[in-house]
Amino acid sequence: MNILVVEDEAKLAEILRAYLEAAGYAVRCVDNGLAVMPAVRDWRPDLILLDLMLPGRDGLDVCRDIRAQTAIPVIMVTARTDEIDRLLGLELGADDYICKPYSPREVVARVKAVLRRLQGPALAPDQPEPAGLVIRAEAWQASLDGKPLDLTPVEFRLLTLLASQPGRIFSRDQLLDGLYDDHRVVTDRTVDSHIKNLRRKLADIRPGQDLIRSVYGVGYRLEAP
Ligand code: CA
Numbered sequence: 001m002n003i004l005v006v007e008d009e010a011k012l013a014e015i016l017r018a019y020l021e022a023a024g025y026a027v028r029c030v031d032n033g034l035a036v037m038p039a040v041r042d043w044r045p046d047l048i049l050l051d052l053m054l055p056g057r058d059g060l061d062v063c064r065d066i067r068a069q070t071a072i073p074v075i076m077v078t079a080r081t082d083e084i085d086r087l088l089g090l091e092l093g094a095d096d097y098i099c100k101p102y103s104p105r106e107v108v109a110r111v112k113a114v115l116r117r118l119q120g121p122a123l124a125p126d127q128p129e130p131a132g133l134v135i136r137a138e139a140w141q142a143s144l145d146g147k148p149l150d151l152t153p154v155e156f157r158l159l160t161l162l163a164s165q166p167g168r169i170f171s172r173d174q175l176l177d178g179l180y181d182d183h184r185v186v187t188d189r190t191v192d193s194h195i196k197n198l199r200r201k202l203a204d205i206r207p208g209q210d211l212i213r214s215v216y217g218v219g220y221r222l223e224a225p
Contacts, residue, residue, distance in 0.1 A: 003111060004045035005029045006036055006062070007077070008054055016049065019104040020111065033057025037065055045072060047111060050094075052078040063094055073114050077102070096138050113138060130211060130223050135160055144205045154179055155198045158191075159222075162212065167224030169215050195220055 003025045007013040013029040020027045030039050034056035040048070048066060052059035063074055079100040095114050098107055132145040142149045142159055151159065161178040162170060170178075172191045179191075195212060202211050211223050 001047070001115065002026045002028070002043060002045040004036075004039055004043065004048045006033075006048065006050045006054065006059070007031065008051060015104050016107060019108050023108045023112070025111070031055075033059065033062050036062045037069075040066060040070060040072065047115060048072055048074045049098075049107070049111070050074050050076050052076055052080060075107075075110055075114060077107075095136075130163070130166055132206075133163060133211070135163055144202060144211075147205045149201055149205070151198070151201065152194075154194050155201070158194055158198055162220065162222035166222045169219050169221045171219040175219065191220075 001024075003020050005013055005016050005020070005027055007016065007029065008031045010031065013031065017027045017029055028039060028043055028045070030036055031054075033054040036048075036050070036057070039045075050059050050063060050066075054062070059076065059078075063076065066072060066074055073095040076094040076097045077100060078097060081099060096110055098110055133142070134144075135142045137160060140153070140156055142151060142156060149159075157179050158175060161175060175191050179194075195214075199210065199212050203209070212220055213223060214220055
């Protein structure tokens, strides 16, 4: 796996290089915003660690370009916590962020987590999420048609589970297994009420269209794309 490190502080870049190489990744470093897209085209990295404040060209502009031209995952590195919503939002679409100051170990852990998530079954190309639905498991964020869904943790897990295999019917038991470590304390009715709330939130954004179908006597499924 190739990691492109975009960082203009030479010392930081070298520390990151050392840790990432020790974790088994091949690393290239660039220290200027203008050098990023050429490096991306030449080297085809598997993941980009992108500092926000860069000489030459702002990290936000660079991220926008990467997103417009590639599907390579981007982890933004920033000291500006007020920017995080925007970084992870649909406009820029970074896959994760790391706040400065950070520990190099944390960076390696995040890199591994993002790569693992992208290789996970939920994102296999033959199982795309229904059009317009975007789930960011790492950030616990979901949106429909570009509008954020304000979900409880249980609703989020429910939606993620259904979206992992669109079109598949999940029984209430299977959904409970995915929702709770110990579901002896909850009942089928619990699933029904969470599904009801989730449907209402989806319908607020897309009135008159039911993305979650109930299959009488069996369970629920998410509409296949
Ligand atoms: Ca910088």
